[in-house]
Amino acid sequence: MFKVGDKIVYPMHGVGKIDGIEKKVVLGKRNEYYMITIISNGMKVMIPVNNAKEIGIRGIIPKKDIKKVIAILSTEAEAIEEDWKLRYQNNIDKVKSGSIYEVAEVARDLFKRGTEKELSIMERKLYENAYQLITYEVAMSKSIPIDEAGNIVSEALSSGSKEE
Numbered sequence: 001m002f003k004v005g006d007k008i009v010y011p012m013h014g015v016g017k018i019d020g021i022e023k024k025v026v027l028g029k030r031n032e033y034y035m036i037t038i039i040s041n042g043m044k045v046m047i048p049v050n051n052a053k054e055i056g057i058r059g060i061i062p063k064k065d066i067k068k069v070i071a072i073l074s075t076e077a078e079a080i081e082e083d084w085k086l087r088y089q090n091n092i093d094k095v096k097s098g099s100i101y102e103v104a105e106v107a108r109d110l111f112k113r114g115t116e117k118e119l120s121i122m123e124r125k126l127y128e129n130a131y132q133l134i135t136y137e138v139a140m141s142k143s144i145p146i147d148e149a150g151n152i153v154s155e156a157l158s159s160g161s162k163e164e
Contacts, residue, residue: 002034007140011056011098015039015136040136056098060140069134072104073156077112084120091126100137106130111157
């Protein structure tokens with residue numbers, strides 16, 4: 001269970017801060033809810049405490065694990081599925097998983113593809129979402145400004161796309 005003030009990750013939405021834990025009646029049922037503000041856009045969300053784990057709510061990764069994220073971003077992209085619908089669905093599933101490591105794979109693979117071919121609008125939005133999810137989590141984990149975290153993520157991506 002999280003407590004007020006904790007920073008969490010809400011899959012697909014990003015890093016949030018728990019502003020409160022309140023009892024509310026929704027659809028005739030009384031439950032406890034996490035009152036969360038998503039840091040990137042200020043969106044307010046209510047998540048039932050007893051469903052948080054199923055939804056994929058998790059704590060920010062420890063600072064020491066950022067190295068693994070950077071390593072994923074800076075490695076060669078995996079073989080990329082040619083069928084864009086399959087590729088898009090696989091990438092959406094990875095982002096929805098809530099795992100920063102899978103989100104890093106999506107950012108890396110779409111970044112690489114974008115250097116070779118223009119991404120579709122949907123893939124470009126997915127790339128931007130993955131990039132933002134990683135950037136905000138790196139910033140919160142390392143306690144650094146968002147733009148500094150963005151530079152770290154961008155450098156890792158561009159170092160992985162260089163031809164050896």
